[in-house]
Amino acid sequence: MTAQSLGVCYYPEHWPEERWETDADLMREAGIAYVRIGEFAWSRLEPNPGEYDFGWLTRAIDTLHEKGLKIVLGTPTATPPKWLVDRMPDMVALDADGRPRGFGSRRHYCFSHEPYARECERIVTALAKAFGEHPGVAAWQTDNEYGCHDTVVSYSRAARDAFREWLEAKYGEISRLNEAWGNVFWSMEYRGFSEIDLPNLTVTEANPAHRLDFRRFSSDQVLRFNRRQVEIIREFSPGRDILHNFMGSVTDFDHYKLSEDLDAASWDSYPLGFLERDTDDEAHKLKYMRVGDPDLQAFHHDLYRACGRGRWWVMEQQPGPVNWAPWNPAPLAGAQRLWAYEAFAAGAEVVSWFRWRQAPFAQEQHHEALLLPDGSRNEAYETCRAVSKELAALDCKVVNMRADVTLVFDYESDWAWRIQPQGADFSYLKLVLAFYRGLRKAGLTVDIVPPSAEAVKERKLIVLPGLMCPNGELINELATSPAMILAGPRTGAKTDDFQIPSGLPPGDFRKVIDFDVWRVETLRPGAQVRLKNRDAGLCLERWREFARPGEGAMPIIESEDGHPALLANGKRAYLAGWPTEDLLDEVIAYCLEQAGLPRLTLPDGIRIRDHGPHRFVFNYLEDEQDISAFSGGGEIAVGGKRLAGAGVAIVAKRGDKVDR
Amino acid sequence: MTAQSLGVCYYPEHWPEERWETDADLMREAGIAYVRIGEFAWSRLEPNPGEYDFGWLTRAIDTLHEKGLKIVLGTPTATPPKWLVDRMPDMVALDADGRPRGFGSRRHYCFSHEPYARECERIVTALAKAFGEHPGVAAWQTDNEYGCHDTVVSYSRAARDAFREWLEAKYGEISRLNEAWGNVFWSMEYRGFSEIDLPNLTVTEANPAHRLDFRRFSSDQVLRFNRRQVEIIREFSPGRDILHNFMGSVTDFDHYKLSEDLDAASWDSYPLGFLERDTDDEAHKLKYMRVGDPDLQAFHHDLYRACGRGRWWVMEQQPGPVNWAPWNPAPLAGAQRLWAYEAFAAGAEVVSWFRWRQAPFAQEQHHEALLLPDGSRNEAYETCRAVSKELAALDCKVVNMRADVTLVFDYESDWAWRIQPQGADFSYLKLVLAFYRGLRKAGLTVDIVPPSAEAVKERKLIVLPGLMCPNGELINELATSPAMILAGPRTGAKTDDFQIPSGLPPGDFRKVIDFDVWRVETLRPGAQVRLKNRDAGLCLERWREFARPGEGAMPIIESEDGHPALLANGKRAYLAGWPTEDLLDEVIAYCLEQAGLPRLTLPDGIRIRDHGPHRFVFNYLEDEQDISAFSGGGEIAVGGKRLAGAGVAIVAKRGDKVDR
């Protein structure tokens, strides 16, 4: 079993070479094991075309290695230097308005631009040859945060040409594409693949099938781009783990599929930035302003554990205020420690802080770090040191278990429902998060999984809201599974071609539970579908389906206007709308009872997670809370029965079945 | 007199040919008389350049005709196929940012592009020759929803060149244009027509006279485009009615003028979509979420009755939830029936549902239809069948009467005040709708009319708010009319050249009532002009004028700061600001009293309409209401004294004067 440890992101090129040794000593003192370096350094590694300067990087790696630190080496392809862009100005992506996305920050390239891809192969090859077998190099990171700043999709000529090829490979005959997309509608039929444009700047909405295929293509281009780097590194740096640092809340490409080429997944976790930037609920933002959303990070942890097939890191962990959200508050004292433990409790191998020392120049001057700009220690440095000591004392190791409860998250569904929300506030990610939150509030440990038959095997509760088009194997698995299954809304709502299934939704999912959806409606904020025998707080909102139960299915909850809100046939249930938080709690309680699973009612802001021999208890509120009822009865190794704001308790517990 | 009947929009090319006969049978069973087909089918009618395939359309028309259905044949020019766009890429419109509006949805053409116009002549000629004398073809529809998706205005080179010609034809000499536009201001003077650009992308606002002329030109281009099709159809399809389906809430070109080339007007009525998309008042949206605004559809009915000189249809009637508004709720049970009767009560010849069968593919998958995607009957199918039976039982026929009350709606005024709102929330359409709502709430049947002398003759109450520049004939008619006249705010505020009249507003309208407006002010939400002896709810908001009464005029209502709010001279009144709903009720009550017209005070959400031998009573609320006081005392043929939510009552009444 892998010991859980800490890391940090470091940019030696930003600081005088004389300082490097001091930095390495300070890292060791703080208990850091891994140091990520090299990413973004192309202009220093190749200051002029073809003129490599690897000396400084060699010295930096040597310095760190000599102090016992393990290096994660990043490829610099997220920041091609200006001379390269000037040589091939059409390498940049075009935005949806057709404007080139210029040099001067980062990620200024189009994934479909072949000459740029070859430049990347060249620099990665040079780096892999130079450092691939260095004993200090423990792992690699490809590029940086694919997709951050809306960079997956490009409307360039290169993208258009590649999309045409991708379509031809997929469909073979143009008639098959025309049929799949329904192009007879509005005379959108093509006579050949070379007539197809990208789906931007249309007068009104483009064909959703066209858009979904463009999304799939764009995702594939990222995979292809990444795979080229992976293959080079595998050749020249045998035995090293290859990772990529996915950015939280970015869903524009399929992280499961890209991860198949990696040894482990990792993600960049900025709890306060994400809360501020990505949340709609103002009261929620204020409430969790200094500790972060109690479920968003955990959701990503569980997602990337699936991506990495059990192996995953937090590659960048927020250390203090950041610079990029609309507002950037400071964490409550202790919050950074809570974040680290939430990750370790979810099985992270490494939690790596971003970044080592706050930069006094350029774009991220207000992004905190372990050290202040003047090189002295900041708050997070002390946090890091304290956590590393605790980790050692507790002998924390990665323990991968198969959770009884699983929640399916699917990238294609996210693209599909963004293309066709039907109601302005329909968000697949928010829908899945709502279910995740409900499960967490019930005290459950959850596996997020892709929509595959294998992933849902041997579970007691399988939840799959909004899954556009479950594949045949998954449906067969579900149809024979003894687990409690909760689906809907929108589960099975489309075919793979983005059409309404013949015979109406949920299409083949009817093998799991028999009903059909003959109508959907969407509801503006304030509009509700009231339910029979229930208060106004337990209702449907945003999205509602009109369903007819089929054989064996019957309404469990009904609307006041006489339609089923929750349908069930034994241990198969379908929720025909977007539930309020309270209604979802009721539905989850129902499902847990059916599944024979225990349910806790955690207080506001308290979350728990069982991992290996420990139960972790987290307090996401700013006020102290009593957690005695939820600590599980074991010995409290860390913390106490009264948990301060942002506090963590670690309780010894009986061993669970340990295998995956 | 024309019997009132039902229709449906059908796309045979979307479904297997074997299904067509079944569809025709089902249509007959539902009481459908008219079937619109063919629009959008260019890629099927001409799959390759010059290679026509009319066989399928012939078979579709034959199939429908054989079952006794009458065909409305649409021209396919709203959706030119990709091969055509690729042959003349500059045929697409440019948006105000200068971006080409691409292929992939619909309406991707510029009205000023002459080669495209010739392509349209070619395909329309071919169709008209092929089907013009087919006994099943009862009528034609030109193109589809001119102006939908903001497609009237184009900033292309073709538009620029055509605009220069249009200006030269209008002004002859550049000096006349310079004077009319006031181009001495800010050195905007031109030395020739070829110096004039389109009024987009200017540093700050462009000259409003420049913008208004560009709006007039753009409207004329639509008329010209349509007329070319009409002339071809007239030649090759004698005796058939030619219609166009105007889109609700689109005012970017002059529907009165375009309709002069048609035999009847028609419009596309989506009550829930319009409410959700076009309304500002959130509470109002929630209140009428499932039945629609009680006045918006009626307003359009009255408008298109004027456009069609008494002959008009609803060409597309919402059958269930649609797909294109921000949120898309389901109608309350019965609402679709209410909508149909609101149209028939206003004299519609045909109400035609959109569409026959819900498409499982492409952009409108979530747009309901009479049939479900699987071909089975949906809610609206049953509604259609029920309404057709009722129509037959009641022997409903079109009866055109000249209403005592008329409200002037003018397209140019709409363009003018959009160009120069002066206050961010000034909307001419909303202003006229407010007056219309007030008249409807008082139980009145209203004719919407263009600003012409003929249109206001033989009325008892003439209302003309915001009419920018009444023409001389209209002014003369008003000046001698015995009717009660209510004008303002902004009536007569500009000359035809978009200048303030010499001698101040209302310019020549002073012949009707003598006063001048020396100042206007606009008021942000929350700001009010309080009135003497009135509660805060009866005040002016948004827009206020400072007026001085002239000879014979005197203030009827005054502001607390001492300016007239309502001026009158006998039966001529002028309202010097934007009234609250309650104040407008008072003003209308005053006018009705002066006009000697009866006034009802309808309950919230109740509306009535007298048509031929019937009084129709509509309940736009979701709750049951007692309508005994408003049913007029005759025998209740349909419905009862207690009217359910979305209910309709039809009451027999004494015959009215019937002529027009």
Place this chain on the structure above:
Amino acid sequence: MTAQSLGVCYYPEHWPEERWETDADLMREAGIAYVRIGEFAWSRLEPNPGEYDFGWLTRAIDTLHEKGLKIVLGTPTATPPKWLVDRMPDMVALDADGRPRGFGSRRHYCFSHEPYARECERIVTALAKAFGEHPGVAAWQTDNEYGCHDTVVSYSRAARDAFREWLEAKYGEISRLNEAWGNVFWSMEYRGFSEIDLPNLTVTEANPAHRLDFRRFSSDQVLRFNRRQVEIIREFSPGRDILHNFMGSVTDFDHYKLSEDLDAASWDSYPLGFLERDTDDEAHKLKYMRVGDPDLQAFHHDLYRACGRGRWWVMEQQPGPVNWAPWNPAPLAGAQRLWAYEAFAAGAEVVSWFRWRQAPFAQEQHHEALLLPDGSRNEAYETCRAVSKELAALDCKVVNMRADVTLVFDYESDWAWRIQPQGADFSYLKLVLAFYRGLRKAGLTVDIVPPSAEAVKERKLIVLPGLMCPNGELINELATSPAMILAGPRTGAKTDDFQIPSGLPPGDFRKVIDFDVWRVETLRPGAQVRLKNRDAGLCLERWREFARPGEGAMPIIESEDGHPALLANGKRAYLAGWPTEDLLDEVIAYCLEQAGLPRLTLPDGIRIRDHGPHRFVFNYLEDEQDISAFSGGGEIAVGGKRLAGAGVAIVAKRGDKVDR
């Protein structure tokens, strides 16, 4: 001492020549001394390339001069005619999206376009030669409202090339630029100046140092453009004052520096337009809707007095409703007079109304004037006449005094914090205005000054919030000043290169008071930092710094979470966050006590200003207020102890020290 007088802006070219004499007579009757003409008239001065027509202007000037009016002649370079733009289409600026900003309104030129600059030299030379020594010409105005409509910054090729030259001149070596900007970050390093692009259309934010230099360059381009005109006018029109009319709230270039080339500053004051357009607080907008913000105009008066080194005008004074704000209400009766006196009380030489007669055509039809469009007198004409009589009766003269209290406003800080707000609602201008408002509410007369050592000499209280990088001389002056000094937040937060100072903020400002700032956080609306022993209304919001007191400094106010909110060392204080209005009142009270300055507590909406022998009292509310407590005890020359809404009282007082 200069007598204070009135002026007006006049466009003789808009009116028939026969009217000019009448206008001149009416101006005299209203007590007008100065008439600004000629700006915007290029198309009349040069109707065809090289073909001058100065005859009409000669006659206009003669007519006015003969009536004893003094002319301010404007150069027409803000509105190049169409023929000129057609000759050099690339003379227009490009906006941040890369779109050319077209002809059809005004300011359609790029400051970096050299051929256009030469055209300006040509027309200015011709005008200066023709009219420079005309006895009626008393002064010149260059161009019009530089920067209005966001026209300082251009993303054109001309701007890019000029920026490269500017950078090369500034840095000499590219390595120095790379270091100053920190371009090692994200591989942004350049190999030469010709690689540098403008900082628009980057994928995510561009380097803030890059952006700040581009702002500085853009400001310099305006200075350079203006200086070329000034030099020509100086040569051909000796002895005449040269002014420019700065637009209120425009801060995109350095008005202090540009004013160094002028004889006097002037600005365009639109109290209601600015309130409506530039304020965030809806309640505040409604409260002051008809009189304007009580401090915004005064702030600008004090700012332009500094720009003009004591000599300044209001070149355009709002006379009634305007046309360009989102909503445009009418002033309360008397408000225009109050505005004039607020300017005279601040030492204005001239208050000049915009404009003489309301234009019935083109863009500003709804902008009121002294005369109505029909040539009759409007409200502001009578106001002008009344004020001119009062001025004469009071013998009002400009008296320049050095105020005890000074507030530093710095253009570079404004650019810097707009580039890097860190919290979405951080605005330097709003921050400085908050301090100004607090000082005004305490009854103080304030000098706004640039960040120079000279400017802060001989003061009793020096306030410098948010001053990014105080220069060495200023720091030295402050370090030895006996005055009370109040700095922060963000004072000294960056170096001149837009980097965090080594040794942390406030960098060298530590010589004034010793502390450091190790963290900043920003707070969304609703989030507060509560303070010890204070109510919730006295707290920090928006922006908060975590500071550590150094030698001699100690916390005066502390947050509940234990950090200093106000630090002080004797008479040097630093405020570590954005205070609520009530907290700022407390801080200012503390500073005034330390400074030994008296403090008034003016009622809501009341402001006072001492000028020469008078105390002026202003009532910005709509209701009458009792001002006896604040009138100073002298004889009331104008107004009375009870002051009507928008009222002005002028009270005789003892003479002050008069020198500057």
